[in-house]
Amino acid sequence: MKKSKILLGLALTGVLAITLIAADHIDAPAVQGGKSDITDLYAFQGSNTNNMVFVANVQGLLTPTASASASFDENVMVEFNIDNNGDNVEDLVIQAIPRNGVMFFFGPVAPGTAGTTSMVKTEKPLGSISITPYGSEPIITTNNGAKMFAGLRDDPFFFDFGQYSAIIAGTATSFNNPGSDTFAGSNVMSIVVELPKSLLGGTGTLNTWVETKKK
Template structure:
């Protein structure tokens, strides 16, 4: 059993960085910096066909969820940064087996105004696809696009675009992620010879229990996303950018996130995490393609991860195979089949059906990488987890995430 866990965690280490591993959700605190407050910290990305969450929904709509501001305390109002751009970016892909390029074919950008007396923030939405970019500040009925205050019912903003409107929600929600991260760190320390040898406890402790996150949820019609192409598959990632003090008028990316996995522990140097947060998946594509400059920039990061992987007993051959499956770091969704992180793999061994809100991405990762030898961390969305904790029921309609604590 110890050898099985050892192999899993060595492989799962690849979920902790974008070059030599996948920069992934849930990064509830990766790459902390003085200039990056929690409102600028991504936690998770979810992408799924709405009909798979709600059988009454339209068949051709996709849901995009970006969660930020980790460990937001219950009954406390938190706000989106007024000095940032929050973006969903995507690439149109012809087939699920095609290599990821990390190129941006379309994006949704949200910028937030200062909160008013009721705790609401105005939203400026910029949507771009097929070379056409449009910025909108009002809903279809002419009202401002607004966030939802802590104690209010979800405000669903219907925003007009060409080829159909999109729906936008922004506000506090219960954090849907679940993981016994403390025990993972103990297991990792034991495997590295830095502590006693332990396994996962049962039941596991859910480290997000009782916390909220600031969520952005967008519902978009496939017709808008495809932009007249035949694409049914998309690569998706999220970013947060702030004004660059060294380059007036320009923006500097400080966060990036796509695949779900553990990414908080095994890339040890904080500067490396910040470096990876500042680049896009196109950088990883360049590294894999043999670009000399990109390879040289990535070398120290790859070296650190390789050292950790060696300590955990991973072979060079296995590292190479997993890198081929999970780089560049994008969340791929093939919309021709049901959404779900475990529902399908492409020929590279990469998940290609997005991610649903209740997907147990930790257990899925452990099971896949161990060929089923380890079942997971013994934490689930519905619980009961250690202490009797569980998450609130999801809403039956958009924006689907549970009400905040």
């Protein structure tokens, strides 16, 4: 595991609109600027309230020039971890692995082992999707009740890093409204999977986090 995010307390009850957001751009020295660097995890209820959506973004701050040649690393698996019984240990994983221009998804399935070492769970294929080429309309596929996407997207996270730095330095006391988006014009490589809540187990709260794992 090169880098992980742990985010706790994602409720799934009723028709409550749920959004969980985290961002973490290029601040882990071991993966900074690499293809396993996680920038964002999003988890939220789908427009179909019976579904959950999981989004993992990697390779932050891609310029338009860098975006044209950006690709997923075939030696890096992106793994969504789901704890459905509150013990902060993954009960289910959804794995995304790129090969030859296609993103293959496996799960949700119990991991072979919990923690930082994983085995690809090929016995539980969820589906696959052609990775959307640069400058193309998004390719989305539906299989086994799940929707999937993989490819380049505009960085969705808004943050005024300049004003943040000024606040930390003591030369400003608050953010501006709306402020300046540091990430405007930059892109990320994004993996999206939407699937029925019934596949995730549990009836109350889910804890979810995402990891990138190198072969």
